[in-house]
Amino acid sequence: MQDWWIVTAITVTYLVVVLVIGLRARDQDSSTLEGYVAGNRNIGLFILFFIMGAEIFSAFAFLGGPGWTYGKGAPGFYILAYLGLGLLPWWVLGPKAARLGRKYGYLTQADLMSDRFSSRTLSAIIAVVSVGAFIPYLTVQITGAGLLFEYSTDGNVPFWLGALAAFLIVTIYVYASGLRGIGWTNVVQGIIMVIVAWLIGLAVANRFYGGVGDMFRQIQAEAPEYLTLPGVDGLGWAAFSSAILVSSIGFTMWPHLFMKSYGADSDKSIKKTIVIYPLYGYLLIPVFIIGFAGILVLEDSPLSNPDDVLPELVVNVANFSPWLVGVMLSGALAAAMSTGSNLAHTASTVLVRDLFVAVFKRDMPEKDVVRLTRVFVVVLSVLAYGLALLNPASLVDLLLGAYGAVVQFFPLIVAVFFWKRATTAGAYAGLVSGSLVTVLFTFFMAPPFEIHAGIWGLVVNTVLLVGVSLVTRPMAADHVERFVEGSKAPVADVAVGATRTGPATR
Amino acid sequence: MSRDKKIAVGMSIYFLVCTVAMIWPGAVVANRIEPIILGLPFLFFWYVAWVFMVFVGTLVLYRLEYGEKK
Numbered sequence: 039m040q041d042w043w044i045v046t047a048i049t050v051t052y053l054v055v056v057l058v059i060g061l062r063a064r065d066q067d068s069s070t071l072e073g074y075v076a077g078n079r080n081i082g083l084f085i086l087f088f089i090m091g092a093e094i095f096s097a098f099a100f101l102g103g104p105g106w107t108y109g110k111g112a113p114g115f116y117i118l119a120y121l122g123l124g125l126l127p128w129w130v131l132g133p134k135a136a137r138l139g140r141k142y143g144y145l146t147q148a149d150l151m152s153d154r155f156s157s158r159t160l161s162a163i164i165a166v167v168s169v170g171a172f173i174p175y176l177t178v179q180i181t182g183a184g185l186l187f188e189y190s191t192d193g194n195v196p197f198w199l200g201a202l203a204a205f206l207i208v209t210i211y212v213y214a215s216g217l218r219g220i221g222w223t224n225v226v227q228g229i230i231m232v233i234v235a236w237l238i239g240l241a242v243a244n245r246f247y248g249g250v251g252d253m254f255r256q257i258q259a260e261a262p263e264y265l266t267l268p269g270v271d272g273l274g275w276a277a278f279s280s281a282i283l284v285s286s287i288g289f290t291m292w293p294h295l296f297m298k299s300y301g302a303d304s305d306k307s308i309k310k311t312i313v314i315y316p317l318y319g320y321l322l323i324p325v326f327i328i329g330f331a332g333i334l335v336l337e338d339s340p341l342s343n344p345d346d347v348l349p350e351l352v353v354n355v356a357n358f359s360p361w362l363v364g365v366m367l368s369g370a371l372a373a374a375m376s377t378g379s380n381l382a383h384t385a386s387t388v389l390v391r392d393l394f395v396a397v398f399k400r401d402m403p404e405k406d407v408v409r410l411t412r413v414f415v416v417v418l419s420v421l422a423y424g425l426a427l428l429n430p431a432s433l434v435d436l437l438l439g440a441y442g443a444v445v446q447f448f449p450l451i452v453a454v455f456f457w458k459r460a461t462t463a464g465a466y467a468g469l470v471s472g473s474l475v476t477v478l479f480t481f482f483m484a485p486p487f488e489i490h491a492g493i494w495g496l497v498v499n500t501v502l503l504v505g506v507s508l509v510t511r512p513m514a515a516d517h518v519e520r521f522v523e524g525s526k527a528p529v530a531d532v533a534v535g536a537t538r539t540g541p542a543t544r
Numbered sequence: 545m546s547r548d549k550k551i552a553v554g555m556s557i558y559f560l561v562c563t564v565a566m567i568w569p570g571a572v573v574a575n576r577i578e579p580i581i582l583g584l585p586f587l588f589f590w591y592v593a594w595v596f597m598v599f600v601g602t603l604v605l606y607r608l609e610y611g612e613k614k
Contacts, residue, residue, distance in 0.1 A: 115587065115588065118592070118595060119566040119594075122598045122599075123559075123562070123563055123566070129605070251580060251583030254577075254580060254588075255580070258580075262577060265585040265587065265588070266575050266585075267571070267587070275572070282567050283563075283567065286563075309606055313602040317596075317599055319595050326588070
């Protein structure tokens, strides 16, 4: 049997298993919006952990992560740092979001903010920014899946077919099962990712250097500049430190993470997830090792795109058995698919609920909202697949720009929970100015002192949020009390459904 | 100061230390290759270790918040 047949057979087996699990998670509950989007708010710890873990480790973990340490060296550690720190704000914010979500029936981030600031336009802005970030992000996952397939089978499975196979399956189970489908498939995908990453990480170090310690000794002797900051052609201290800070702050502002709090069954589940989460970051250790391995192995013929280092080493240089390559491909696909499924699910929810329903058709029956959300899962997946085939170069820029804007939700969220004096005008001023400053320093001019554009955005955002709020009329006391005081009671104290009246602005 | 306040202040300081250890100026002291620990260059190990410290901190905080109710 030819090698690429074995690789394909293993991977197809994996894909079928995921599809079956995703479809079996389907139950009648997913016919209501709450069941489809928040899993009826009783997703337990085990699943919640893997949902969050598997969605954060995307195709990036297997392509971009090793690309950083291969291309630059030590600056790649910034990813490890922000994954360790990123969920800490969630200890305070997560339970508060969950409490208010239960009380008022929120399903999205925009529900919360537009209710607090009494503005549907704000909901629309948040929706547009979020979807603007999601589509390129989803496209990157699809592209990653297609490239990995093509690489691992020597081109026998072409890009378009590999990408299509992986994301057709994702679209089917997200369409059919909603958050529950994502939950169970993420459990399987999360476990496979961790095992595969460590397996190939150690195998690569062994194959080329005889072990991890020996590998770093050799790099120390021949290219020590990769092992310390600022690395090769890398980041200065200001850029490195501020990148860690802005990524940590922005981490939980991603709507697909934020919305998971609404699916949690208690404060305890949310906090348990945060406790275990940093250890999930250790998935990056083996892929970093693979990136470092590439430095000397590929010394004579450097890759034009550093992100290819993992598939290049595993498939072309190491000559591993096709069984191992097949397992590697499954693990990497797991990373791309689990993130992709969350993105498609969240993006369609946000688009339908926060933009379409909130602004244009507020009296739409819930059944139709669920149906429309499902339709948009398919529409957005097709759109992202089309973009992946065209592969426009501006995609990464779009992702960067949108992420810069997503980070700017942070001061508003903090104000919702803690600052009664914040006003609608202040929220607009902060969000708009912060996003503009971020975009300005990301694309049009170098940020001052090499400090990350997002930090400058956050500073301007916070100053204007506070300043403009203080010069405008305070909002009604009983309205803001609902958010600041109302978010303090533990989740268990709020009876599910009993006090649910729906967002007041709807 | 109430017990909850003390926990909040104490843990905030702890996590601040963890954060500073991973950025400037904390990480500057660890910016070297030797000693190699567990096969990893020192700076790499430094990040692995501090991520572990974050884990320990959240575990302690979790026990403080939920521990005595059992």
